[in-house]
Amino acid sequence: MAELRFDGRVVIVTGAGAGLGRAYALLFAARGASVVVNDLGSGKAGDGTSTKAADTVVQEIKAKGGIAAPDYNSVVDGEKIVQTALDNFGRIDVVVNNAGILRDRSFARISNNDWDIIHDVHLKGAFKVTQAAWPHFRKQNYGRVIVTSSNAGILGNFGQANYSAAKMGLVGLSNTLAIEGRKNNIHSNVIVPTAASRLTEGILPPDLFNELKPELIAPVVVWLCHESCEENGSIIDSSAGYAAKVQIFRGSGTLLRQKITDSFTPEDVRDKWSKVTDMTNPTPSGSIEESTFALMSQLDLLKSGAPSSSEAADEFSYGFKEAILYAIGIGSSVSVTSDLKYLFESHENFSLFPTFAIIPATIAILSSDHIAKAIPNKNFDLSQVLHGEQYLEILSPLSTESKLKTELTVVDVVDKGKGAVVVVDAYTYDSSGEKVAYNQLAAFVVGAGNFGGPKQSNKIKEFQNPPARSPDHSFVDKTLIDQAAIYRLSGDLNPLHIDPNFSILAGHKIPILHGLCSLGYAVRSVLYKYADNDPSLFKAVKVRFAKPVIPGQTLKTDMWKVGSRIFFQTSVVETKQAVLTGGYVDLHSVQESSAKLQLNRINAEELSSDLVFAGMLDRVKSDPSLLKKINGVFLYNITKDGKVVSTWTADLKTGEIYKGNAKKGTKVDTTITIDDSDMVDLALGKLNPQLAFVKGKLKLKGNILLAQKLKSLSVEPKL
């Protein structure tokens, strides 16, 4: 491998008359650098001056064929040292701030002079020499800076308060130089050496002292100063042929208040102190930007309502605006005629898209601390929580406006090593107390595994792989760049989906789409293809979120029909990556009803060929939400001369036929087929409409909101 060379480069090493500085100077010179050997020639306490130390090292370098010039100035006169470099070699490329002295005293005995002289030599010296070189670095778009710190600074050391302070000051200086210099290819790093030198003689035990040869640190410094070294803004601890990066870490901490409007007391701090000081899950503190991002993400959490054990936002009211906003959030569009019913509140069949029923459960979870509490002995924040899997089952159709209440129960916590999966059951009730939806949400909490918990869950609804054949159908749909920005307005305000800083913290280059938004896309595809986009046919959905989706990506949903179950898998067209796997939608399908309501005898002649079932009543018009409550259909046998000879009710959920009303009537052993692929939307089971019959046509009194044409309807009861 090629030798690291410094030919043509000019290096200043301060305090290079002995010890570490000398070792650096010799090695730089041996690699072709022109070296300014700076040394004031003072003792270790900074007393006296002499040209001897610098001259000796220059001679040593020259004797080996190297290039060097002596400099005897104090580092406090940094510009003079840089001038020596310019006078002798015409440029400056590297500054190694190594000069230092000691004035050790216990803190109580440190005089102003002890304090000042230490700060002058270490801190001000590094400032002056580096600042004098800085304009040259910038002009030539190249420079390397080393400052010398000490474990006494980073860790503190008895009797060295002045020295510790200056040494830690140097870390701050280098960190800022690294940031300011970055755009001009100027790198600055800190070396934390433990070496046998004038400074450590008499302090370190003789055995150790003998092993800590400056020559065993010099290669680390020389590498850090090479043009091919990318390291910048780091602290490198090195001694005795060992080197390691030193970094400051931050614990995951905790919020001390719940909402942005809250204040908190010293007692709150006391009660949460163990969380404040918990270092179980630390992250490197990184750059000031990252630290600011961390703070901003905490603020985002506060704004969106931090997890709170006391008040879970389990109540959720919505009206037509929420219904429409959700539909837009999952990609419903007026460009699809049949989508208008989700987007226009005065549409004759205004409907709630069925997966809307996920929203109350999501909001309840996000505003509770169920997930946080479920993870044993782990601190984590929202940036680690990914939606892992979802199951939704509609237990009773939801209307387009309602007030709901959701109850959450953590049913399992699974240890996946890389993360913890928290499984939460959520039951949602309407204002009458009727159970309307069952959701099961599984959160994948990255980095919260390995707590010794079970590896599998028997509570989680299993996802299902599709049949081993080519998909029966595929549907392609593009998400908008702004899809997450829209979807979040339905209630999942997680900053992961909108705040670029937060998403970087969470490990994503840009904000990712809500899993539930992609799920909405997939369910739309299924309803378009297999349910004539009829929301009332939706029964349940299950899916695993296998990979994140980026807003703007195109989603392709492959579908397989097996009875009333539609298996699906969704992938991103641009990357060909599967993002939703193991998915299925269960439908209340016409096909399913046909199977149960088997035709006995077609008797179409008995009916008007253009028989129209039309509805609804004034009552329904004034409260369209009633329409969603319908779960049965009345069936009529009508003779050619216009008599209604019998009336039955078909329960669309069970497929059972009753004479009269489904609830009050007698179960009838008969078979009926609705011989049409269109849906029977006119389902009047609960509404007891007033019917009038006119010449082979059924009409409803009142205003017509909904009409469904049946091409043929045959009924033959076996009473």
Ligand SMILES: CCCCCCC[C@@H](O)CC(=O)SCCNC(=O)CCNC(=O)[C@H](O)C(C)(C)COP(=O)(O)OP(=O)(O)OC[C@H]1O[C@@H](n2cnc3c(N)ncnc32)[C@H](O)[C@@H]1OP(=O)(O)O
């Ligand atoms: C309660 C609900 C949350 C609250 C409300 C929601 C808040 C929302 O704002 C949050 C969101 O919408 S986030 C966006 C949607 N989700 C995503 O994008 C996650 C995509 N998935 C992934 O990246 C990976 O699957 C990933 C990273 C999750 C796992 O991938 P890997 O680390 O590569 O894991 P892998 O090696 O494949 O598997 C390890 C074990 O974990 C199981 N597993 C994998 N993916 C899972 C997932 N998505 N859900 C549940 N379990 C999952 C694997 O089966 C495996 O277990 P085992 O070893 O037993 O087989």
